[in-house]
Amino acid sequence: MIDGHTRTCGLIGNPVEHTLSPLIHNTLAELLSHPLVYVPFHVEDENVHKAVEGAYALNVLGLNVTVPHKSRVMKSLVQVDELAEKIGAVNTLVRFGNGFKGYNTDMPGLYRAFLSEGIMLDGQEVVILGAGGAARAVAFLCASKNVKKVYLMNRSADKAAEVAKEVNSKSGRECVCPMALSDHGKLPEGRFLAIQATSVGLYPNVDEVVIDDEDFYRKIHTGYDLIYKPRDTRFMQLVKSHGGRACHGLKMLLYQGVIAYELWNGVSVPEEIAMQVYGLLDEAAER
Ligand code: ATR
DSSP states (O other), rough: OOTTTOEEEEEEEEEEETTTTHHHHHHHHTTTTTTTTEEEOOOOOGGGHHHHHHHHHTTOOOEOOTTTTTTGGGGSSEEEOHHHHHHHHHOOOETTTTTEEEEHHHHHHHHHHHHHOOOOOOEEEEEEEEHHHHHHHHHHHHHHOSSEEEEEEEEEHHHHHHHHHHHHHHHOOOOEEEEGGGGGGSSSSSSSEEEESSSSSSSTTTTTTSSSOOOHTTEEEEESOOOSSSSHHHHHHHHHTTOOEEETTHHHHHHHHHHHHHHHHHHHOOOHHHHHHHHHHHHHHHO
């Protein structure tokens, strides 16, 4: 029931109409008996600053930020967490002093998803497909978790080189090696964890895949697709048909939300509660 004690959280982005975040946060609030509601706010580019200021004035407890505002929002904050600053993108705002502080929960969310799937990063050789915002965050995660080597492959090789240079310099390790996607045949022999961080294969283009060469998939022991619609992408199918294990990105979506919820409410969400939310997300993402 909404009453005088109810706190508001929300999402700013454009578009926001298909978001699953209200399901995550409103379910968490219900299961944990917190007086909290979460609503989506469609915010145009030129209104981001006003939206953040207005939300603070309205005593909004916290906000999520989605495309296309994840970088733009940073100049409207009183502080940005070190990790979010490094990644250059903020997806969670928490009330702090006289404004909001920005965090990035996408990357810790992916890490928690890896832990939950039993996927290790330490000492691994990793292939990242893509060099956009998502791939960049994944490359930072890998560099910070002591992977042995990252091959960052992108259609436009110069973008891969740019991201590799930035991640290597900010993490103080020369572990990211950029490659053109068309050079995937030059990937050294070995067994790799591959993280699919492009939009290729996303519903409704479910037959598309960024690489369909059999020789590539023979080298992949685990494939993690950040896409969760469909739940069995062409990339995942190819990994599995060559004996590898494959996961979709729904747990990353879950945990980025759980971590934001924890930041807003100063709680730690029990795993069985997170799994209840996951069950509902799994049904909703199917629609
Ligand atoms: P996001 O923030 O979700 O990562 P993005 O920044 O738009 O989105 O990045 C999309 C990624 O998908 C890029 O790596 C893009 O490759 P380019 O940098 O060469 O554009 C990749 N991508 C999109 N469509 C692709 C396609 N048809 N084949 C290969 N890569 C593709």
